[in-house]
Amino acid sequence: MAEEENEDLTNDQNQDANETITRITGMYKEWFLDYASYVILERAVPAIEDGFKPVQRRIMHSMKDLDDGRYNKVANIVGHTMQYHPHGDASIADAMVQIGQKDLLIDTQGNWGNILTGDSAAASRYIEARLSKFALDVVYNPKITEWQASYDGRRKEPINxxxxxxxxxxxxxxxIAVGLSTKILPHNFIELIDASVKHLQGKRFTILPDFPTAGIADCGDYNDGMRGGKVRVRAKISQYDKNTLVITEVPFGTTTSSLIDSILKANDKGKIKIKKIEDNTAAEVEILVHLPSGISPDKTIDALYAFTNCEISISPLGCVIEDNKPLFIGVSEMLRRSTDNTVQLLKQELEIKLNEFEEQWHFASLERIFIENRIYRDIEEEETWEGVIQAIDKGLQPHIKHLKRAITEEDIVRLTEIRIKRISKFDIDKAQQKIDALEDQIAEVKHHLANLIDYAIAYFKRLKETYSEGKERKTELRAFEDVDATKVVIRNTKLYVNREEGFIGTSLRRDEYVCDCSDIDDIIVFTAEGKMMVTKVDSKTFIGKNIIHVAVFKKKDKRTIYNMIYRDGSKGPSYIKRFAVTSMTRDKEYDLTNGNKSSKVWYFSANPNGEAEVISVFLRQVGSIKKLKWDIDFADILIKGRASKGNLVTKYAIKKIELKEKGVSTLKPRKIWFDDTVQRLNVDGRGELLGEFRGEDRLLVINQRGYVKTIIPEVTAHFDDDMIVLEKWIPKKPISAIYYDGDKERYYVKRFLIENESKEDLFISEHPKSQLEIVSTDWKPMAEVEFTKERGKDRKENLQVNLEEFIAIKGINALGNQLTKDKVNQISLLDPLPYEAPEDVPADTIDVIDEEDVSSKPSEDLEEGSNLDDSGQPTLF
Known part of the structure; x- marks a missing residue:
């Protein structure tokens, strides 16, 4: 048995030795490269010459083959295209639907789907198409088209x-190809033509995307459509009523269905809070988002941008095929090359026309010579074809000196083909008129060739004049302000604290409730040992024993001031300090005392608006201390960095500290600006200064529709596009308006005060033809009325009206006084009369510290937290 086993093993080894190993790496390399090249060149990436992918080019070529001015079934076009495109009918049909939905080259009929809702098109046997007039005008010219054999060699198709x-x-x-991709965003038809004209004129130009779904776009980082660029696109959201938002435009690349799904998903995660959504989209987008009572519409709009597909980011990538190679270029260079290519194509067209006109002129001249000089009679006695040709050639020779080229045998053959009937009816005058007309056409074409750039500019202007109707810009270009997610997220969970054990978290439901928070908030915590830490919201986090204060942390918050008295070490002196915390490193413990062991916080308060209270300090009776009690006003203490040691309170042992008097703000009113570029409020000094605002101050907002309201000046506030007044509201300052009443067809003047600061009111009549002419918030406004000139009468002199004298202040719902019975041409505001407004007396006299003076020790930045939801009441120890 052992010998047999050894023999079998030897046979196996010999068999292995005879086997050969074939390496297939080279095969894979060649095949993969061929496949990648095919996908890049023949499927995924458009050519720069005509802007088409191969399937699109073949569809357009097939439609031209079938074009007779009538609609064709898409199924028929798809079948015809398969003669040129070696792929399935589904891919051709999908590509054709995409072209049709862009509403430029194909005139569609039937259900071609909806780019707004994402609904797909009907089956290709049910829908029809034909070439648009624009496509017939700019896409085709077989005389200047280069051709190649189709994939099976039976037909010819255009190279480009x-x-x-x-x-x-x-x-x-x-x-998406193999190893690369392309994403070229659509641009506006009219703007592209204008940019082409500017390029031909040698001027600089800029082109930015314009999306068929409209929306609002921030193209600040577009980077000319090259790699690394970014376009932020937002849905258009406005306030329908106090508890309803309406979305009327969606971002490019999304649909109403995907948008609603993202909103519902954000609601399920607790990022936003909505009651229900209604999708009323038909020809136009209309999505109604109903909010629960008490939810801020402005914050919800920002939350929709932060947590849903109401805002998306698109990364363009300009990749095209040129000379059978991928080329990465920007959209400006694409436009230059396209425009230069158009100029060359126009030149080829003109040269072909010139050649055709010259050929027509040449034969018309020969025809006239042939008939006018009766040369056709010279061939009557000729018996051979060669003799006929020679006779005609000989007869023409005395008359052809003015011709522009030599006579060929083909020219003579064409003369022999003229019918006797045409010779008998030949009119010399008409023939000369035809020759003259051809000479004019030749001169015109030569002029165009000599002035090719001017001709190209006129060509683009003709395209704009002929086809630009309905192609105005749809996407509004606007700079966006980043939405801070922590400021707009709904507080979807509750924060608890176990002060004694030193734990905070959302799962400690048996312990003390602190506030509502979100799962993306940061929490700031202070302990009795004078330690401070900022940490992310979690189910349970250990901070340190004896927690004295916990709240949601706001990054860069200069208005929340912390007042603190602590003992340095076990028996050291006590110090007082005031500080703000604007930034920190998350989960790092900071020591707010002098750093000595056994330090203790005697007193601590968090003040959201920089309040400074008065406290009473009590000392222990030790030795010969004379003063055992005195008061300290925190307003006397400067606000410094959190690492400062503080001012000395006493070197003796403190028995207790009591709150004597609640404080008032020691910060100046907050300055608020309005940035017209992004249509948002800010405290960073961008845009127009609206004024200095205290806690009770509000903004006055008036729009062109005649609505007036006052709002709290929060940086999350949104404003309508038709807003015409935005300023700090002075309650006793009257608002003056002149409006046209659509019902009575008269102009009225009214002056009023805001009666309900929390309500939006319409101060003109509700008639659909009523419209606001002018509105003023000046104390003594002046207006000028220009009257319409009536037939047969002299124009009435302009009327200047002092609105303060014209009408007294009445209720906001009052009709007002009639301005005039005459027909009015125009009403305009004049400079107001001088008036010394009453001073705005400050609410208190302690507002002495500028917010910019509040300093803190530099540290690493931390993501900004949400608004502090804390009472700011002091804590005694």
Whole structure:
């Protein structure tokens, strides 16, 4: 048995030795490269010459083959395209639907889907299409088209279509190949033509995306559509009523369905809070978002941008095919190349026309010579074809000195083909008129060739004049302000604290409730040992024993001031300090005392608006201390950095500290600006200064529709596009207005005060034809009325009206006094009369510290927290 086993093993080894190993790495390398090249060149990436991918080019070519001015079934077009495109009908049909939905090259009929809702098109046997007039005008010219054999060699297809327009930029293009991708965003039709004209004129130009779904776009980082750029696109959201938001435009790349799904998902996660959503989208987008009572519409709008697809970021990537190679370029260079290519195509067109006109002129001249000089009679006695040709050639020779080229045998053959009937009816005058007309056409074409750039500019202007109707910009361009998610997130959980054991978290439901918070908030915590820490919200986190204060942390918050008295060490002196905490390193413990062991906090308070209270200090009776009690006003203590040692309170042992008197703010009113670029309020000094605001101050907002309201000046506030007045509200300052009443068809003047500061009121009549003419918040406004000139009468002199004298202050719902019975042409505001407004007396006299003076020790930045939801009451120890 052992010998047999050894023999089998030897046979196996010999068999292994005879086997050969074939390496297939080279095969994979070649095949993969071929496959990658095919996908890049033949499927995914458009050509720069005409802006088409191969399937799109073949669809357009097939539609031209079938074009007779009538609609064709898409199924028929798809079948015809399969003669040129070696792929399935589904891919061709999908590509054709995408072209049709862009509403530029294909005139569609039937259900072609909806880019707003994401609904797909009907089956190709039910829908029809034909080429648009624009496509017939700019895409085709077989005389200047280069051709190649189709994939099976039976037919010819264009290598590139002679597109004389920056079509790729107008339609956009997207594709994923092997090893690269492309994403060229669509641009505005009219703006592309204007940019092409500017390029031809040698001027600089800028082109930015314009999306068919409209929306609002921030193209500040567009980077000319190259790699690394970014475009932020937002839905258009406005306030429908106090508890309802309406979305009327969606971001490019989303649909109403995907948008609603993202909103519902954010609601389920507790990021936002909504009651229900209604989708009323038909031809236009209308999504109603109903909010529960008590939820801020402005904050919800920001939350929709922060947590849903109401704001998306698009990364463009300009990649095209040129000379069978991928090329990465920006949209400006694409437009330059497209425009230059259009100029060359126009030149080729003109040269072909010139050649055709010259050929027509040449034969018309020969025809006239042939008939007018009766040369056709010279061939009557000729018996051979060669003799006929020679006879005609000989007869023409005396008359052809003015011709522009030599006569060929083909020219003579064409003369022999003229019918006798045409010779008999030949009119010399008409023939000369035809020759003259051809000479004019030749001169015109030569002029165009000599002034090719001017001709190209006129060509683009003709395109704009002919086809620009309905192609105005849809996407509003606007700079966005980043939405801080921590400021707009709904407080979807509760924070608890176990002060004695030193734990905070959302799962400590048996312990002390602190406040509502969100799962993305940061929490600031102080302990009785004078330690401070900022940490992320979690189910349970250990901070340190004897917690004295816990709250949601706000980064860069200069208005929350912490008042503190602590003992340095076990028997050291006590110090007093005031400080703000604007930034920290998360989960790092900070010592707010002098750093000695056994330090203790005697007194601590957190003051959201920089309040400074008065406290009483009591000392222990030790030795010969004379003064055992005195008061300290925190307003006398300067606000410094959190690492400062503080001012000495006493070197003796403190028995207790009591709150004597609640404090008032020691900070100046907050300055608020309005940035018109992003249509938002800010405290960073950007835009127009609206004024200095205390806690009770409000903003006055008036829009062109005649609505007036006052709002709290929060940086999350949103403003309508038709807002015409935004200023600090002075309650006793009257508002003056002149409006046209649609019911009575008269102009009225009214002056009123805001009666309900928390309500939005309409101060003109509700008639649909009523409209606000002018509104003023000046104390003594002046207006000028220009009257319409009536037929047969002299124009009435302009009337200047002192609105203060014209009408007394009445209720906001009053009709007002009639301005005039005459027909009014125009009403305009004049400079107001001088008036010394009453001084705005400060609410207190302790507001002496500027917010900019509040300093803190530099440290690493931490993500900004949400608004502090804390009473700010002092804690005694």
């Amino acid at each position: 279509l002679p597109v004389m327009f920056p079509l790729l930029l107008a339609q956009g293009g997207e594709g």
